[in-house]
Amino acid sequence: MEQQITRFVGKYTFSGWFFPEIRITDIVEVLILTFLLYHIMVWIRNTKAWMLLKGIVVLAVFILVAAIFKMHTILYITKNSVTVMATIAIVVFQPELRRALEKLGEKQFLPAMVPFEGGREKVRFSEETRESMIDAAYAMGKVKTGALIVVEQAIRLTEYESTGIRMDCLVSSQVLINIFEHNTPLHDGAIIVRGDRIVSATCYLPLSDNMRISKSLGTRHRAALGMSEVSDALIIVVSEETGAVSVAQGGLLSRNITEKELREKLSSIQDRRVETGRLAALWKGRRKNEKKTDS
Template identity: 70%
Template sequence: MYFPNVHLTDIIEILIVAVIVYEIMLWIKNTKAWMLLKGMIVLALFILVAAIFQMHTILFLARESINVLAIAAVVVFQPELRRALEKLGEKNLLSNINLFDRNKENQRFSDETVESLVKACFDMGSVCTGALIVVEQAIRLTEYEMTGIELDCKVSSQVLLNIFEHNTPLHDGAVIVRGNRITSATCYLPLSDNMQISKDLGTRHRAALGMSEVSDALIIVVSEETGQVSVAMGGQLARGITPEYLATRLSQIQYRTSEGKKFTIRKGRQKHEEV
């Protein structure tokens, strides 16, 4: 029997390829790319049938259009490819050897900002004032800031309450928070086209989910109909959350690297559903 000569580098190479293939399959399954991939598989099967039965015209068209199809695939998958590359950049593989991250600037925003956001959201929820707040992380949201009105003020519950007050010039749209500052208001966010979203959700919740799908931001939504506070991040929406849960989620993203404080959510502290 033949036994191949396997070296340590071969094992490492196989493991790396396996991890890459697994991550690609997981990424495809969790995005719209899955439906597009199934369409491409059907097209490939059709070409295979044409090859078996020697349908020369179809094979000629397939050969001539292969380059166009490759470019078309990049265009069609562009949102998913962009998000995948952004996710890869979020890994921050060099954070452990980057000496510049090991200082006080490692903090994204202060505890005072966390308290102000939590207080403002639940104060607005108590009177059913609708709100949409985007808390920026690593990915800069400049393109969305440009759709709104530029601001530069410190985050406080009073300012947020005034911005989202009914019949005021800035109440419509989203507020973007960068660090301890409100950078822009009345911003337009991309709506999610996820067909599995509950029909009970309005435009604010769809915008929050859409923003969480194209960025790493944490988005807070206050429902104008029910007064419930929800949080969207990574394409997931937690509805009907408590002040403690919101404070914990904000605290978890408060630091730029994993060297910051670690927080745990106690059992029974959160009662929410995810969509």
């Protein structure tokens, strides 16, 4: 039998087999959806939403079984409960949805293209501030003084700053050690560092809901991890029991790190990396030319 290839309504037929017409946009669309689904699954895996998702899967299987065996009453109830169930899902997943949107807002897709950010500083904090935090962390670790230092990045931590006592002082190792000294008014809770200044002390941080956290970790480490899950901040933790220094960032906790590793982590967030876009550079040059023309 002679094989023929014909085209009909955007499809190819070959010996009775139909093949859809594949365009470049279809391939790009599949890649985008694959990327998004992968990151959504990774994000869900690290939150309590993973357990809720398992429950939804079990419920979906139950509904599928009801459809196979034509259990009309169950199907009728399910059909009329879709709107209510969607609303309940939004309420239940509200913290996770908020965190997902915050994480999406952290991604620097537009700053490189928006020229109005060119006047911002290139560094978040000075080398003196970085070295002061490192010296204080390991000095407190030697005497087993617990500490919780939140280093702010792009996301403003105003709501957590308001839970503590407002401050406005330069970061120094002496000030940090004095704040976390036992039996002092400010030693309990976390401090928030914005730029080169301490803006608040005794702050309350959200505790992580991650079920995979080691049971040996206390509230201080769970608070550091929880803060890293809802913001882009870097949190330095000094254990009161062991004196070990740990760092939480991006929902991950690096335990018992060395002084060199802490310096590398702080250095990695020290640069703002704002003026990287071509339009930003063009805009900056245009503004300079305008000033020269005006003068």
